[in-house]
Amino acid sequence: MFADPSPKAADLLQRLKAFFDQHIYPNEERYHGEMDAFRRAGDPWQTVPLIEELKPKAREAGLWNMFLPHPYEGNGGVSNLDYAPLCEVMGRVHWSSEVFNCSAPDTGNMETIERYGTPEQKKQWLVPLLAGEIRSAFLMTEPAVASSDATNIQCSIRRDGDHYVINGRKWFSSGAGSPRCRIFIVMGKTDPDAPRHAQQSMVLVPRDTPGVTVLRHLSVFGYDDAPHGHMEVLLENVRVPVDNILLGEGRGFEIAQGRLGPGRIHHCMRSIGAAERALELMCDRLRKRIAFGKPLAEQSVWHERIAESRCLIDQARLLTLNAAWKMDTVGNKVARADIAMIKVVAPNMSCKVVDWAIQAHGGGGVSQDFWLAEAYAHQRTVRLVDGPDEVHRNAIAKLELAKGL
Structure with missing residues (x-):
């Protein structure tokens, strides 16, 4: 197919x-x-x-x-x-x-x-984003709670007349370090007493709103990921018009589920590309390096790893394509199990293939002389972003168990 x-x-x-x-x-x-x-x-x-x-x-x-x-x-x-x-x-x-x-x-x-x-929100923010004139950040994760459970989010979004007042601390806010970042999408609680999945909302917060402070960047395995970065952001009495809310109060969890599906599969697509390049570099290195009287490429342990890499990459690619096809044909909600599966499979596969490529490069593999160390840092991070492996495995298991009911 x-x-x-x-x-x-x-x-x-x-x-x-x-x-x-x-x-x-x-x-x-x-x-x-x-x-x-x-x-x-x-x-x-x-x-x-x-x-x-x-x-x-x-x-x-x-x-x-x-x-x-x-x-x-x-x-x-x-x-x-x-x-x-x-x-x-x-x-x-x-x-x-x-x-x-x-x-x-x-x-x-x-x-x-x-x-x-809304049409007004699209005109103000979507149009310049699509034109590549500005950049944006997504503020969901918080340092004080296990943010893999989105209902834990504690950032307060309180209505005060025609404004919302936002107070909270976010971190790993990707994109907030860019000098061209102009808009944040912030997730927080508008009603702590509402049903569990109706407490959260999302609002648009212009980067230059008073009370917004980017405290520091958070490195990943020593990489700053500049110029877009992963930042810790403090929101202190940040006031935005009520018109800045997305979809309506209590719809934040719903939006998060809709937003994260495409984001997750995009990460997986890129992970496959990284793994494919790592395999190419691995094979090239193994052909050129001589150890114990023959090229590394002729040693059986590397035959095993090359073959396993090819199998893993192609399996992940087919699973990704199947999830993408389902998203197009039946929608993200129906495809949620397929999205969860590939979010587990692709980054784990890529970590393994990149790790073998590092091993093939010896000491050079962990240095900055090659792309591989940077690639591993990125791929290991993908096992956490948009939900850690454990959350997706849990979702897959629940869907499987529900089939027998």
């Missing part, structure tokens, strides 16, 4: 691969050079010249906002199934997604505003 991409996807994929060959792979060293220069100057939270230089080229090539399954004012219109191989290619170079305006958390935020926002 998924042996070949659709004609639309095949055309986009051909153009995307050509763009990577011409503009992304040759500029990987330049990107890191620009970021290193920012860090040496003491401020990595800056707009990257290379990214801004490549964005117009991507738009001209028709490779823009491909993540959006439902067209909005000429943007998007690429199904989840067709987007899967495209997102996989972007997963090979972690910073490339922004070039095509397809990077997290903006993709999830744009889909959220497109699906749940």
Whole structure:
């Protein structure tokens, strides 16, 4: 069923691969050079010249906002199934997604505003986000509670006349470090006494609202992930108009479920791309290195790992494509088990393949001379973002047990 991409996807994929060959792979060293220069100057939270230089080229090539399954004012219109191989290619170079305006958390935020926002909210925030003029952040996780259970969220959203007053502390707020971040989607409680899944709401909070303080960035395995970062944010008596609420009071959990489905599968698509590249690097290294009188590629232990990697990658890819197809045909809610399964399978698979590639590179594998250490940090993180493995396994098990009732 998924042996070949659709004609639309095949055309986009051909153009995307050509763009990577011409503009992304040759500029990987330049990107890191620009970021290193920012860090040496003491401020990595800056707009990257290379990214801004490549964005117009991507738009001209028709490779823009491909993540959006439902067209909005000429943007998007690429199904989840067709987007899967495209997102996989972007997963090979972690910073490339922004070039095509397809990077997290903006993709999830744009889909959220497109699906749940009012016409006024779309005009103010979705339009500039789709144009790549600004960036955004999603503020859900909190340091004081186990945020894998969204009903634990303690951030207070209290109505005061024509405004909401927001108080809380968030962390791992991805995207909040970008100098171009202009809007936060904040999840908090509007009614602590309501039924468990009706206590939460989501509101749009402009980044420059008084009372918003970005306290610090949180590194991941020592990486700052600048310039978008993962930030700790303090919200102190932040006032926004009641018109900034998404969908209505008590609808936050519902929105979160709708938002996280596409975000989760996008992570999985990128994980497959990272694993595919890691396998290529592994094989290349094993062909070139001699140990105990013969190439490493001729030693049986590596035959086992190469074969296992190929099996794991292809299994994960098929599971991802199946989940994407179901999202397109029966909707995210019906596809929730498939989304949960791939969210468990893909990052675990990618961690294993990248880890074997690191092993094949010896000491160099854990250094900054190769892409692999950075890739492992990203893939290990994906096992936590948008819900940890344990939450998804729990959801899968409950759905299975319910079949016998």
